[in-house]
Amino acid sequence: MTRGRDEGGGDGGGGGYYGTESAVAYASPTIMESMMAEQHSLLLNSACLFPLPHAGMIFSYGTAGFRADGTKLLSTVFRAGVLAALRSLRTGSTVGLMITASHNPIGDNGIKIADPDGGMMTQDWEPSAEALANAPDPQSFVELVFSFAKEEGITLGGERSAEILLGRDTRPTGEALLQAAKQGIKAIVGSVALDMGVVTTPQLHWMVRRKNMGVRTSENDYFMQLSESFRCLMNLCPKGIETNGSIDSRLIVDGANGVGGDKLEQLKKLLLGLNIQVRNSSKHGQGILNEGVGADYVQKGRVSPCCFGPKDLGLRCASFDGDADRLVYFRISEANSNSIDLVDGDKILSLFALFMKEQLQILNTSESQGLNDVLISRVGVVQTAYANGASTDYLKKLGLEVAVTPTGVKYLHKKAAEYDIGFYFEANGHGTILFSEDFLFKLQGKSNDLAFSNAGSESHKAALRLLAVSKLINQAVGDALSGLLLVEAVLQYMGWSMQNWIELYDDLPSRQLKVKVADRSAVITTNTETQVLQPFGLQDAIDFETRKYHRGRCFVRPSGTEDIIRVYAEASSQEAADSLARSVSHHIFVAFNCLS
Ligand SMILES: CC(=O)N[C@H]1[C@@H](OP(=O)(O)O)O[C@H](CO)[C@@H](O)[C@@H]1O
Numbered sequence: 001m002t003r004g005r006d007e008g009g010g011d012g013g014g015g016g017y018y019g020t021e022s023a024v025a026y027a028s029p030t031i032m033e034s035m036m037a038e039q040h041s042l043l044l045n046s047a048c049l050f051p052l053p054h055a056g057m058i059f060s061y062g063t064a065g066f067r068a069d070g071t072k073l074l075s076t077v078f079r080a081g082v083l084a085a086l087r088s089l090r091t092g093s094t095v096g097l098m099i100t101a102s103h104n105p106i107g108d109n110g111i112k113i114a115d116p117d118g119g120m121m122t123q124d125w126e127p128s129a130e131a132l133a134n135a136p137d138p139q140s141f142v143e144l145v146f147s148f149a150k151e152e153g154i155t156l157g158g159e160r161s162a163e164i165l166l167g168r169d170t171r172p173t174g175e176a177l178l179q180a181a182k183q184g185i186k187a188i189v190g191s192v193a194l195d196m197g198v199v200t201t202p203q204l205h206w207m208v209r210r211k212n213m214g215v216r217t218s219e220n221d222y223f224m225q226l227s228e229s230f231r232c233l234m235n236l237c238p239k240g241i242e243t244n245g246s247i248d249s250r251l252i253v254d255g256a257n258g259v260g261g262d263k264l265e266q267l268k269k270l271l272l273g274l275n276i277q278v279r280n281s282s283k284h285g286q287g288i289l290n291e292g293v294g295a296d297y298v299q300k301g302r303v304s305p306c307c308f309g310p311k312d313l314g315l316r317c318a319s320f321d322g323d324a325d326r327l328v329y330f331r332i333s334e335a336n337s338n339s340i341d342l343v344d345g346d347k348i349l350s351l352f353a354l355f356m357k358e359q360l361q362i363l364n365t366s367e368s369q370g371l372n373d374v375l376i377s378r379v380g381v382v383q384t385a386y387a388n389g390a391s392t393d394y395l396k397k398l399g400l401e402v403a404v405t406p407t408g409v410k411y412l413h414k415k416a417a418e419y420d421i422g423f424y425f426e427a428n429g430h431g432t433i434l435f436s437e438d439f440l441f442k443l444q445g446k447s448n449d450l451a452f453s454n455a456g457s458e459s460h461k462a463a464l465r466l467l468a469v470s471k472l473i474n475q476a477v478g479d480a481l482s483g484l485l486l487v488e489a490v491l492q493y494m495g496w497s498m499q500n501w502i503e504l505y506d507d508l509p510s511r512q513l514k515v516k517v518a519d520r521s522a523v524i525t526t527n528t529e530t531q532v533l534q535p536f537g538l539q540d541a542i543d544f545e546t547r548k549y550h551r552g553r554c555f556v557r558p559s560g561t562e563d564i565i566r567v568y569a570e571a572s573s574q575e576a577a578d579s580l581a582r583s584v585s586h587h588i589f590v591a592f593n594c595l596s
């Protein structure tokens with residue numbers, strides 16, 4: 001596909017194109033040479049404007065892209081802009097560039113590339129992304145760009161054009177990094193950057209996906225799709241369900257002082273049947289992003305966020321992270337403390353799986369038989385080692401296939417895409433449900449048949465519910481806003497209170513700790529991150545400690561987003577889980593012989 005600068009449309013946030021003159025097709029060899037020379041000098045001159053912050057700083061494309069102190073990322077973001085343009089040229093499609101550091105402190109920032117399907121950039125390109133980010137000087141950076149382009153069969157010089165959608169969260173360093181990203185994109189001749197403004201990470205991924213499907217991509221379209229599919233699901237809830245008044249339409253949401261709260265304020269105007277109160281929205285302007293607030297703070301510490309207290313006792317509450325791709329629910333459990341009943345990603349996943357399984361069963365009951373018969377679907381669930389053991393047991397008891405991948409959405413998403421309906425969630429609340437094209441095609445066909453022969457039947461309603469879920473839940477990446485609406489619709493459908501949901505299964509007590517070490521890359525793991533290979537002897541120490549506890553389970557791994565080693569421990573009592581996590585942290589400390 002070759003695009004000119006005035007193609008593409010979209011009317012997102014910041015708006016406006018930014019690029020250089022594009023496409024000269026069928027260039028002669030001499031014209032080609034001069035185009036390449038022009039490309040070379042443009043790239044070199046631009047790269048000289050973005051020197052590396054200081055020698056010795058290594059950038060790695062971790063769990064979710066590059067992350068570091070936001071003031072140290074100008075060269076990395078410039079170079080990621082160049083890489084995104086190459087990715088767009090290579091795929092012949094629009095790609096995305098999101099500037100965010102998610103749940104990390106406000107001073108941090110980061111950058112990641114979204115592939116044309118809206119998912120994370122292919123892992124095959126990560127080594128090149130790192131090589132480009134760490135090239136020691138502009139000259140070697142340019143040489144790397146040219147040799148990588150050659151390897152990938154990308155023609156530079158403006159013969160084809162690239163298009164990149166840009167998004168950023170609310171961090172103060174975001175604006176300067178946005179300009180660096182635009183400079184990087186502009187340094188590849190014929191590239192166009194389309195600024196979508198301040199958006200949630202899932203919004204940007206959604207926009208990239210939709211752009212490549214040739215459908216409307218504006219923020220308003222996103223809100224309309226979510227609100228309409230939510231309304232459809234709510235209209236399909238059984239009438240007169242016995243709830244004993246336990247369903248409260250009130251929901252209080254912690255926006256982590258970030259972009260998610262602001263977007264929810266906009267979205268909620270389009271929602272009927274919900275009474276949402278947003279706290280800690282960045283527009284309120286009082287608190288600091290992710291500080292004492294947000295899904296990571298709530299899930300890891302199992303405490304209520306700032307601005308929640310005794311007045312909220314027993315109410316249904318939810319929390320987003322800084323870029324609104326994570327969602328957890330909670331309930332204040334005691335008036336005089338900040339302790340909560342946590343409903344994490346595992347329990348959100350379990351609620352969704354239960355609901356979806358029921359819909360598939362209803363769809364395949366006798367009243368819909370004879371109409372192309374049973375709709376066969378391969379349903380699978382994907383978790384990481386951080387999933388609570390009780391959730392995995394519950395999902396298996398539901399009869400679902402459960403797969404485990406390393407930490408990071410890039411792994412979970414890829415695995416979930418292998419199923420007709422693939423559920424994936426990290427315990428921290430990042431996840432979604434993926435539907436295969438083939439399954440959706442058959443489901444739509446079945447729904448059409450039922451509308452003709454058995455309109456209004458339970459099977460017909462189940463088909464409509466499944467179709468509505470596929471429109472509501474973000475197909476590109478985990479999305480706190482769409483996840484929240486699905487939770488609310490499912491609770492309404494079930495007639496469930498928070499209490500019912502909490503009682504779905506009892507979490508095994510667990511504890512997560514962080515250990516600061518000099519060089520986290522010294523920890524090397526295997527077996528989906530559950531076994532340590534290096535430092536030598538550490539795994540034996542972990543096994544030795546774990547054996548002491550009933551239902552003990554423990555693993556450690558280097559974080560891909562923070563400069564730490566993470567410790568996860570699970571056991572039959574909270575004291576035991578705490579003690580296991582502490583003793584293993586001590587072994588790490590000893591192994592590294594440094595301060596924690
Ligand atoms: C234990 C944990 O919550 N890890 C998180 C965290 O990665 P780490 O590599 O563990 O820092 O951030 C990732 C990006 O948001 C998320 O995918 C992942 O689940």
Ligand SMILES: [Mg+2]
Binds near residue numbers: 326
């Ligand atoms: Mg996030």
